[in-house]
Amino acid sequence: MVTIDKFSRTPVYEQIADGFCREVLCGLMPEGAQMPSVRELSVLLATNPNTVQKAYLELDRRGVISSAPGVGSFIRTGAADAIRENMKSRMSEIAAIAKELALAGIPEEEALNCIRSAYRDSDQSKIKKE
Amino acid sequence: MVTIDKFSRTPVYEQIADGFCREVLCGLMPEGAQMPSVRELSVLLATNPNTVQKAYLELDRRGVISSAPGVGSFIRTGAADAIRENMKSRMSEIAAIAKELALAGIPEEEALNCIRSAYRDSDQSKIKKE
DNA sequence: TAACTGTACTAACCGCCATAGTACAGTTGC
């Protein structure tokens, strides 16, 4: 399930959107799967319907879901690809931080190992599921 | 000189603090060097004295400068080390993004190359200065 | 028709950032 950290600096609506993106990538939300309704999810997450709606709007913008009044919101076909495409833009964030690290004289190997261990952790959790 | 991007999402006071950290790491602001006065810098950057003061407070919190009324603000001895120490916390940011990339199925090599090219760029600018 | 769905809108509140202005205390150099 998607969880909310009330004390995080990242807005709740973004946490919700990111959470569902993660579920899509994990396969928990396959193409065509129905999202919980705006009102239902707002109860589950103990938040406001408007906040959930904002999250769904964001997911729509990212090409992850499509919604229809009276019907509901569903995972789009090709949602995972859309997420991957959005994800690539985050590489520039890594690059920006890496430049600062380089300037600070932190060894390149440390930064590289940081990436490697992150990928290793991710592989581990995949193995656990299999 | 430290520059301000008015349209950036990162607060001005943080841009100022980050800017001086960069200058310290570059050697432009050696230990013991005097910072411009709060009022002087506020004029140079076309911003408010309060904003500059907030930046100086942040730099003090980071262990980069120390201030005394009537005297001024100066780069602390060991400022560069303090900055490096603060910088290490940013590695967790890289790790968090890397985990997302891993989950999204973006190849590890792409992420690693992102780091490598960032370090290469940084080396280039060092060579230029030499 | 009833019960659901998404969607739109206004109003209000809060926190953070920035600006504006004023004031006080300490240091320095004349």
Place this chain on the structure above:
DNA sequence: GCAACTGTACTATGGCGGTTAGTACAGTTA
């Protein structure tokens, strides 16, 4: 001592974004 600088503190204000609250409307489904 005085003038000119330094950091520091304080209140007040405005803007922006995020969140909550409440209401309302339109479309779909059983």
